[in-house]
Amino acid sequence: MDVGIILPDIRRERVMHPLPASLPMSLHSAEQVRALDAQLIAAGTPGFELMQRAAHAAWRALRRRWPEAGEITVLAGRGNNAGDGYLIAALAQRAGWRVRVLAVGDPAALSGDAAQACAEARRAAVEILPWSECAPLAGVVVDALLGTGLSGAVREPYAQAIRMLNQSALPVLAVDIPSGLHADTGARLGVAVRADLTMTFIALKLGLLTGVGPELCGELQFDGLQGDAQLLADAPCEALRLDPGNLPRLAARSALAHKGQFGHLLVVGGDLGMGGAALLCADSALRAGAGMVSLATRAEHVAAALVRRPEIMCAAVASANQLLALIERADVCVVGPGLGQGAWSRSLLSGVCAFDAPQVWDADALNLLAAGQVTSPRQGVLTPHPGEAARLLGVDTAEVQADRPAAARALAQRFGLVVVLKGAGSLIAAPDGRLALCDRGHPAMAGAGLGDVLAGLVGALLAQGMTAYDAACLAVWLHARAGEMLAAQGRGLAAGDLSGAIRQLLEELCPCVK
Numbered sequence: 001m002d003v004g005i006i007l008p009d010i011r012r013e014r015v016m017h018p019l020p021a022s023l024p025m026s027l028h029s030a031e032q033v034r035a036l037d038a039q040l041i042a043a044g045t046p047g048f049e050l051m052q053r054a055a056h057a058a059w060r061a062l063r064r065r066w067p068e069a070g071e072i073t074v075l076a077g078r079g080n081n082a083g084d085g086y087l088i089a090a091l092a093q094r095a096g097w098r099v100r101v102l103a104v105g106d107p108a109a110l111s112g113d114a115a116q117a118c119a120e121a122r123r124a125a126v127e128i129l130p131w132s133e134c135a136p137l138a139g140v141v142v143d144a145l146l147g148t149g150l151s152g153a154v155r156e157p158y159a160q161a162i163r164m165l166n167q168s169a170l171p172v173l174a175v176d177i178p179s180g181l182h183a184d185t186g187a188r189l190g191v192a193v194r195a196d197l198t199m200t201f202i203a204l205k206l207g208l209l210t211g212v213g214p215e216l217c218g219e220l221q222f223d224g225l226q227g228d229a230q231l232l233a234d235a236p237c238e239a240l241r242l243d244p245g246n247l248p249r250l251a252a253r254s255a256l257a258h259k260g261q262f263g264h265l266l267v268v269g270g271d272l273g274m275g276g277a278a279l280l281c282a283d284s285a286l287r288a289g290a291g292m293v294s295l296a297t298r299a300e301h302v303a304a305a306l307v308r309r310p311e312i313m314c315a316a317v318a319s320a321n322q323l324l325a326l327i328e329r330a331d332v333c334v335v336g337p338g339l340g341q342g343a344w345s346r347s348l349l350s351g352v353c354a355f356d357a358p359q360v361w362d363a364d365a366l367n368l369l370a371a372g373q374v375t376s377p378r379q380g381v382l383t384p385h386p387g388e389a390a391r392l393l394g395v396d397t398a399e400v401q402a403d404r405p406a407a408a409r410a411l412a413q414r415f416g417l418v419v420v421l422k423g424a425g426s427l428i429a430a431p432d433g434r435l436a437l438c439d440r441g442h443p444a445m446a447g448a449g450l451g452d453v454l455a456g457l458v459g460a461l462l463a464q465g466m467t468a469y470d471a472a473c474l475a476v477w478l479h480a481r482a483g484e485m486l487a488a489q490g491r492g493l494a495a496g497d498l499s500g501a502i503r504q505l506l507e508e509l510c511p512c513v514k
Contacts, residue, residue, distance in 0.1 A: 023222050025246055026237035027206040027437060030148040030183040036202055036235055040227050048113045050202075050225050051080065054176070055087030055117075057223035058199045062088070062140060062173050065197050065219070069171075071098040071139025075131065075161055077146055077179075078105025083114030084175045085144025090117075090124035100138070102131040104145055104161050131161055141165055141172045143193045146179035148205060153190035154180045162191050174198040177205060178216040184238070185403040186211025186425060194218075201225050206238050209439045210404050210425025239405065239427075239435035242477045248470035250289070250461065250510040262291030263463025266330035267456065268323065268348055269337040269363075275301030277338030277363070277452045280495050282312045284456030285334065287499040288475075288506060290463040296326050296348070297338075318344070320351030327351065332358050332380075334459035336365030337452040349374050358462045362455040366392060376415045381458050381472050383420040383451065384411070405435060418468040420458070422451065426476050430469045438473075440480035442487035449495025454479045457502060478502050478509075 028036070041047050062072070074089045076082040082105055093099045107118050107128060121128065129135065143165070145158055154162060162180055165172065172195045177183055180192025186207040198217040200208060202225055207213050209220075224232065240246060253261075265285045270278030275297060282295045286309065295305055299316035306314055317323050327333065335352050339345045341364050349368055352359065359380035361369065366384050368374055370391035376382075382392075389407055390397040393414075400407040400421075408421040408429035421427045428436040457479055461471035482501035486493050 024204045025241050025243050027239040027241055028203040029238045033203045039231055048116055051083050051113050051117060053225040054084050054201045058175055059088050059091045061199045061221050066140050066171060069140045072142055073137050073139055074101040074142040074144055076101050076103050076144050078109050079147055080114050081144050081147035081175055083117035085142055086117040086121040088142055089126045090121045093124045093126045099126050101126055101128045102135045103128055104131040104158055137168050137170055141170050143172055143174040143179050148177050148183040159191045162193050166194050171196045176200050181207060181213055181216050183207045186213035187402045188212050192216050209437055211401060214424050239437050242436055242438045242473055247477055248474050250464055252514045253512050259291035263331040264292040265290040265332045265459050265463045266294045266326055268296045268335040268352055269339040270297035270301050271338060271340030271345055272298055274338030279305050280449050280452040281334055281337040281456035283309050284453040284499050285460040286311055287503050288457045288460035290460040294326055296323055320347045323348055323351045327355050332459050332463045334360040334455050336362035337455055339364040341368055346373055360455050360459045381418045381468050383455055385422045389421055418472050420472050420476055428472045428476060436473050438476045438480050440484055442484045444487035444491055444493045445483040453495050453498045478505050481505055
């Protein structure tokens with residue numbers, strides 16, 4: 001069908017953009033942001049003035065990103081998000097750009113500040129046309145369709161407008177949030193705009209940074225609209241974004257330090273054919289500073305492990321009875337990498353269950369836990385990916401991904417443990433309700449063994465005295481940031497490459513000596 005789309009004269013590029021250092025650390029729900037907006041208005045800043053500030057911020061960002069575009073098409077809905085779009089159109093018109101607003105929402109239905117914004121666009125002689133399937137799109141498209149209040153599936157005609165926009169290959173600026181993205185969960189609500197640049201306002205929404213949020217947002221920029229800094233600082237938030245400024249730190253070591261002060265970590269795993277996973281985990285723990293590292297694995301893997309990393313004390317174990325002596329000497333246990341789900345695996349995991357010290361459970365340890373084969377540890381960290389999280393909660397993976405923050409918190413509450421829900425925008429949830437998000441990482445990290453490295457890293461930080469929540473937060477950030485560094489070389493990132501980069505980052509962040 002000929003939809004009358006004008007071919008772009010500027011190329012749309014989808015590239016990875018590092019998040020700017022200016023992003024806030026606090027992450028908010030849509031309801032919390034609405035409350036902040038109301039407080040700013042009550043404190044003396046008129047709503048229309050906030051809307052004007054948002055439009056100016058978005059217009060500046062658009063010109064910086066596409067200075068030679070010379071043309072924009074604004075897709076406008078019927079709420080305050082549309083008001084931002086109308087004001088952007090007025091600014092572009094007065095700057096001499098070619099401007100068209102395609103009104104998906106009836107302009108006559110606008111009220112309050114949004115209606116005032118539409119009137120401003122008309123005074124600037126902006127062309128405002130009703131949207132249709134034959135409406136032409138050209139230049140940079142400004143997504144001002146649906147804001148942060150959306151909670152259900154996108155309805156027509158908005159859904160069709162979004163589909164046409166995504167098929168157009170035109171560059172897209174999303175105002176506040178890509179339309180169709182859930183502001184709280186990072187889920188796609190049926191259909192959603194895939195933006196190249198998102199300019200968000202007042203406070204950072206949690207959904208922008210987890211689930212499909214990072215993919216839909218493209219480059220993310222933030223403007224606080226000159227809001228009262230103290231008011232924003234005192235406002236309740238949903239989660240904290242991990243950043244070097246708020247990461248927990250390992251203490252520096254004394255000149256009299258010895259290996260016994262930094263924990264004895266035991267890795268349990270590596271069934272037949274999967275010895276590499278357990279070795280990656282043990283190697284990661286050693287390189288992250290654990291005082292001593294032991295590996296309990298199949299006899300067939302011991303020789304290879306000693307050749308690869310002789311510093312690791314390798315023991316062949318055939319049953320839980322043989323594991324008990326190793327457990328008694330350990331301060332922390334990491335179980336699951338390469339563990340498998342057979343009789344050998346179940347036997348070893350049953351022996352670990354009674355271990356009354358911090359544990360990290362990953363991979364098949366989580367699958368056996370989900371299957372009811374064992375009971376969860378008394379303290380420590382679980383590190384599921386979405387599929388494992390779904391099995392632990394008794395739901396499907398799509399349900400976990402539809403609300404990742406809720407899934408992470410539910411797991412932390414159910415098991416009374418810190419939970420790392422891996423994936424884009426990894427989440428760290430504590431049983432007491434704390435939630436942290438890591439917005440670092442890179443698609444090149446989508447490969448085998450990287451979760452084993454993370455599990456060993458969490459265990460090493462526990463062995464050195466960190467609490468479970470702090471160890472999980474620091475480990476997730478170090479792991480993701482190391483992946484970013486190595487991903488500069490492109491695809492083919494091997495899990496074993498990470499330990500050296502993690503060690504370097506850990507020293508930069510937490511120097512070994514003062």
